[in-house]
């Protein structure tokens with residue numbers, strides 16, 4: 013059974029009084045397999061890169077040569093059970109994330125799963141508030157990407173230990189336990205623990221029906237894979253026509269480098285998909301504020317639902333100005349894939365600076381911090397449309413959006429989860445898309461275990477794929 017954490021203690025590390033969190037009471041806890049302690053005995057991290065830039069997959073106005081990559085973490089436990097996690101990167105720089113993961117390893121190795129999850133809020137705080145390493149963030153940049161990789165692996169381990177896919181682990185949790193995983197520090201001015209609990213308790217009504225609905229119909233998705241910026245018009249037409257045949261009705265187009273190209277490409281897509289399908293545009297932070305407003309106004313004729321990342325991801329007031337200017341045109345602002353943490357999201361919401369919130373399973377501090385953002389989005393009644401353009405992101409984020417619908421929002425209006433059609437074949441439990449919907453995963457875990465052969469071949473720089481590339 014669980015060994016309760018002593019108040020003010022996280023895995024033997026004593027917290028300052030101001031950092032102390034309410035520990036779970038014994039009746040709030042889940043039943044991990046009684047005989048297993050799942051003590052984490054080792055953490056391995058590998059630099060896995062896919063040469064997607066060769067064919068311009070994933071390209072946008074700012075990332076013209078992205079190699080979809082991951083810092084891939086494996087947690088070994090004394091029982092033999094493993095936890096798999098990753099954070100998404102773009103090639104160069106993955107080795108820096110690896111260093112940060114290694115720096116965090118000492119906070120994880122030696123802990124048992126029970127110890128972690130019986131005070132998950134405290135463990136999140138331990139990882140993000142280390143007195144020396146927090147100087148690198150706090151809760152942003154490379155160190156936060158590393159935190160996400162490690163915590164994603166812990167959540168995967170927990171779901172595997174419970175024999176459930178992660179979304180189901182979350183759905184079956186008592187609202188008190190969900191709340192106990194969240195660090196409310198810095199967000200209590202908009203969301204207190206009590207309010208969060210209240211939201212979750214109220215959403216218990218109809219939960220079973222929503223779960224059944226998801227199992228039958230899946231969660232609505234949109235595709236970005238037809239219109240990466242580096243694709244030719246010919247490619248774009250072919251991919252769009254294939255996608256229409258497969259039942260896709262929601263499409264995202266990359267824009268931002270050249271206005272005439274954008275007008276031509278967006279007209280082309282709008283003509284192919286017809287007036288009733290949904291179109292979104294994504295500039296990946298290319299413009300200044302005034303430029304964003306004038307550029308998007310020129311694209312208003314193709315009726316985009318949203319403009320994504322029009323300017324710097326840190327410019328909350330800039331996003332607010334763009335939102336205000338574009339509202340009369342019926343165009344919303346979406347952002348989040350490079351939003352560092354829950355504090356930034358809080359301010360975006362407070363400032364009415366976004367109309368669609370794009371959580372990211374690897375940018376924020378894993379499930380723990382994403383839970384906080386889902387609940388704040390609910391409070392502000394802003395629809396969540398997760399970001400998934402990257403390797404493994406579709407696999408991960410589908411779990412969070414299923415939880416959001418079943419246990420928080422209970423609403424599908426203006427909501428959809430991004431899908432990109434790349435690299436799923438490298439995962440042991442790849443996403444299942446049916447009729448443009450994510451079907452709920454059934455395998456235990458968080459769906460981000462990669463095939464060993466794929467990892468070996470794509471590990472940078474020793475894997476066969478990279479040896480060949482380097483020799484060219």
Ligand SMILES: C[C@H](O)[C@@H](O)CC(=O)C(=O)O
Pocket residue numbers: 069070071072075078236294296349399400401402430
């Ligand atoms: C570099 C990535 O592919 C990025 O363009 C993804 C993105 O912005 C999205 O999926 O949205």
Ligand SMILES: [Mg+2]
Pocket residue numbers: 294296320321349399401
């Ligand atoms: Mg984007």
